[in-house]
Amino acid sequence: MNDIAEKEAGPAGEVAALELMTRALVGITLHSLEVLGGEVTLPQFRLLLIASGLGPVPSSKIAAAAMMPASSVTRLADKLEAAGLLERGTDPRSRSIVTIRVTGAGLDLVSRVVARRHELLGAVLARMEPGDAEAAARVARQFAGFAGDAAAFSTTGPLPL
Numbered sequence: 001m002n003d004i005a006e007k008e009a010g011p012a013g014e015v016a017a018l019e020l021m022t023r024a025l026v027g028i029t030l031h032s033l034e035v036l037g038g039e040v041t042l043p044q045f046r047l048l049l050i051a052s053g054l055g056p057v058p059s060s061k062i063a064a065a066a067m068m069p070a071s072s073v074t075r076l077a078d079k080l081e082a083a084g085l086l087e088r089g090t091d092p093r094s095r096s097i098v099t100i101r102v103t104g105a106g107l108d109l110v111s112r113v114v115a116r117r118h119e120l121l122g123a124v125l126a127r128m129e130p131g132d133a134e135a136a137a138r139v140a141r142q143f144a145g146f147a148g149d150a151a152a153f154s155t156t157g158p159l160p161l
Helices: 003-007 010-036 042-054 059-066 070-082 104-126 130-152
Strands: 086-091 094-102
Touching (some): 010 042, 010 104, 042 059, 042 070, 042 086, 042 094, 042 104, 070 086
Antiparallel strands (some): 086 094
C-alpha cells in the first residue's frame, strides 16, 4: 500500500486510497488495450465499446453516450468503418438519420479487450484473501452505483473504457 494513503486519516486518506485504486484500474485498463496491437486507438476503442453496448443506433446517441461532439464520432466512425469494425446504415423511419452498428470483427475486438481486462482483474483478486476480494467486489459495486448517480449530475461524467 502507498505510504500516503496509509498515513492520512479520515476523508483525505480515503480519497488518497481511491486515487491509488483509480491509478491501478486505469493501468489495468491500459494494459488490457495492449491486445489491440495498435489496431485501433483508445478513442476508437471507446466508440466501439459504447456502440457494442447500444446496438444499431443513431450516431447522435453514440455521441451523447461518449460525451463527444457528433463530428468526432463521424471521424472515428470513418476510420472504424474503413477497418471493417463498424457499419453505417439509415433509420427505417428517416433516411436522414445515420445509424452505427458494430460488425462481428468489431465485437470480437471488444470481447478480446474485455476478456483481457477480466483476466488482469482476476489476477489481482486472486492475490487477495477471499473475504477481502468479496468485500472489494461489494464495495466496488456500491461505489460504481454512487459514482453513476454523481455522473448523472455532472457535465463530465465517467468515461467508458
